[in-house]
Amino acid sequence: MPPVIDRSECTLCGACVEDCPGYILSMSEDGPKVLYPDECWHCGNCRISCPVDCVSYRFPLTMLV
């Protein structure tokens, strides 16, 4: 479910967590985690805010059928 964060690239800056208008992300020691994937608007704000471009999206099957 969107968004998907590439942990190998993530710098743990937290910008994606801060800019998510739905508060679906949370920062952990391992990096940002998607706590509420069902509440994502797919607005792209987390990716726009990411300085190292490590956010991608995988849409659920319900959006692809």
Place this chain on the structure above:
Amino acid sequence: MTMDNRLLDQTMECDVIVLGSGAAGCGAAIAAREKGAKVILIDKGKLESSGCLGGGHDHFMAILHSGDPSDSTEAVVDFYKNPMTGLTPQVIEAAWVEMMPIALDILQEVGVQFVKNKDGSWMRTVGFGQPGNWWINIENGRHVKRLLAKKVRAMGVDVVDHIMITKLLKHNNTVAGCVGFNVLDGSFHVFKAKKIICALGNMATRGWTNSTGNPYNVWFSPYNTGSQFVLPYQAGAKILNMDIGQGATLIPKGFGAPGMNGINSMGAYELNALGERFMGKYDPMWENGLRINQILGTYQELVEGKGPPFYMDMTHLDKDDVHHLQYVLMPGDKETYLDYCEQRHVDFAKRPLEVEISELAFGGLLHTRDNMETSLEGLYNGCLFFAFSGSMCGGYYAGLKAAEAALQMLAQPAIDEAEVQQEEERVLRPLKLGEGLRYTEVEGAIRQVMNYYMGYRRNHQGMQTALDRLNLIERYVDRISASNCHELMKANESAELLQIAKLTVRACMERKESGRGFFKRTDYPEMNADLAKPLIAWQENGEPKFSWSH
């Protein structure tokens, strides 16, 4: 009862409070600050990404006085002065058209880039049945909100992010402040002001779903559950058109995204499952006609078994135009558009785009005087007009008017401290409840009622049943518990959603006709010429009251 020191510490005051930091709120805050007012801008989200604009936007409606009759103040006023809109010609001209050049200057100043033709002029397109090319295309639409936010912060607006406002406070029937809680830490906050501007957005979501069943996969912001109407309504303000204000559009199949105006205006053909281009039956301007006709028409085709599927066919268009549409304009409207296209193998140039009728969205309009003040003294409306342009321009004008009035006031109205403490207890109660219902259960039940009884075809018995079921759900709202601040926010959103759903159902029952909204009443299938007027709703002693505007 008086407020304790903890609450006093969390109290802020100013000349003008702006509620909502989307396009309208930014316009309002900029204008009020330019006038010299001390301004607090409050939003549940963060300024850089809040509101519908937070998800991007690809065009800005403005006339440029080029000399063409359709590119004039008169043309816009004529188009929108329909008595159903509740807008006077004077307010359309003063608060929208005359603010357009100011808004364009601000947008260019902050770095918004408009798409240019080869001759250097701005690319402008037609849409929504309007008589002229009023839509200036935006090149970097996904960054508009961040660019505006930088200016708002730099000019000294006191930006308060992460606060969900839950109640407007009054003193002798004048708005005096508001209260709310921080959605990250659960702290409760009090705000006092001489004037308040409501700029929380005219379209609210999560009452209905599209084919995906996901209430967050929608074209408007799914984080707006109707504060623009619920807060003023509960404070005694009058609201227009909660019945016909509901909105809908066509969306790419399975993807809650705006952008259909760009597709329609580029010259796309809408096709039904039989491959027929049918919109000429429903609007003389075909796909470029009124959006209401496109939805009513598409739904009629569906009822007649001529779809789904439905398509927007762009394969006949100029290849460069279609490429620009898919790869520049659409991602400007929603940043993840190309991810959707890639994962669903969408290519505008090669295959027709499958579309569906979107979920409905709640909508209406605060009853507003030409000076932008609502029927509640001290409360101004920042959301009077349509789309990004209408929001920013109307917000800006509301900011001017509210600031002018605030700066003439010597004293701030007092607030009722006992009311503040009661509201704190009510709002934070889900955190203290322990075992209870999850917000998802209550919100899902509201949506089930709205999807089932309040869809694109309705009747009195169905709406009465919907109201009965919503009243049943209301008995459960106090049982929603929250184990963290995210769930606390959702619990309060669910309660708000229930209120806007109830008011919407009641308003829809009042209008005994069809043809002015995106839905039809099967018991009153024809338009009634005597009802060509806005429906006004307000609350008295906890009960909704209605009258027809003249």
